[in-house]
Amino acid sequence: MGIKALPFDEATIRAIMQETPTPFYVYDEKAIRANARALKQAFAWNPGFREYFAVKATPNPYIMKLLKAAGFGADCSSGPELTLAQRVGLRGDEIMFTSNDTPASEYKLARELGAIINLDDVSHIDYLDRHVGLPDLVCFRYNPGKLREGNAIIGHPEEAKYGFTREQLFEGYRKLRDRGVKRFGLHTMVASNELNGDYFVETARMLFELVNAINAEVGITFEFVNLGGGIGIPYRPEQKPVDLQAVGQGIRACYEEMIVKPGLAPLKLALECGRMVTGPYGFLVSTVRHLKHTYKDYVGLDACMADLMRPGMYGAYHHITVLGKENAACDHRYDVTGSLCENNDKFAIDRMLPEVAPGELVVIHDAGAHGHAMGFNYNGKLRPAELLMRADGSIAKIRRKETEADLFATLDFGGLAGFQTS
């Protein structure tokens, strides 16, 4: 079984705790940068390749600024996500707006920023035209239906609410062409947390086939195809990361055959990954509060499902390391819980760990994407701080912990006195 290494040790965390008590998130800048370079390298053969970081995975402007410096754009799906992209200085074709069930106000903001607008439905062509006008460049999201299998996180495409059918794509591009749109993109997103690299080569092949068919029938030329996100990460120690270089080369072979040969090059490739960009490089650090022995043995943490929802929500595996006991035998079976009044508030069930004691520190791995971002306030839980371990080893606070004042900011306690109940 593989080992899940940590970029810090117990002494480093204890030092951080002088200023920031647990629970908190910490992200590893050096590893995020190295991984970003590897992703770009895998697609360096394609001039114009761009990764649009899916902002929803880690909507923190400091992380986004790091990724901007690495040459990444942002994939946004709401007004506030567009605002974040704007605040870190992204604009124009550095922003992809892949939304669904979208209000006119958000299309308007996307248009103002010059973002690439990716429509989720054929009816939105008229909607966009009526409310904000059609931009030069428009992209459509394709839903292949029964042609592709999904998985437990993303579901089956034919049951997914997203995207155009194949017939609707032809109808839609014809409409754009007739209304004078000159530049075209094609997008799909059919995978989530997929560890089989071949799946992404298949997705590229599927889009390249469509580019050929639409070009032949509608007479338009595509500027880019966006393969979506969904590259998985090895949450379990025995899993292996996707071989990015192999995926890049697999897609390159299809590109030569299906795009270059028929004269459809150049065609820019885009990805909008979130999870694989930050997921493995973020950690939730928590202190053991209580041990409890009833029908099972429980480790109660000072973090809970409100800090990291994935295990409670979809039974997701997150590896756990007890700091200072990295090499100790995992000979105790525990349920690792938080303090929410919900029994699915468990980070792990029947997990084998070294024997733990109150006051010890645990690290929950692979929490860098869809972690803090999915946090919530149920039971009056306050969302934790986010820290960035800089490349030089220093620690930057990139989000403070929430306070009770933040939690109650939308309430007017002052009105209570005058609120008549009889």
Ligand SMILES: *Cc1c(COP(=O)(O)O)cnc(C)c1O
């Ligand atoms: C969630 C999402 C992504 C990112 O998915 P990851 O699994 O984090 O890579 C990209 N595009 C769209 C449209 C999404 O909804």
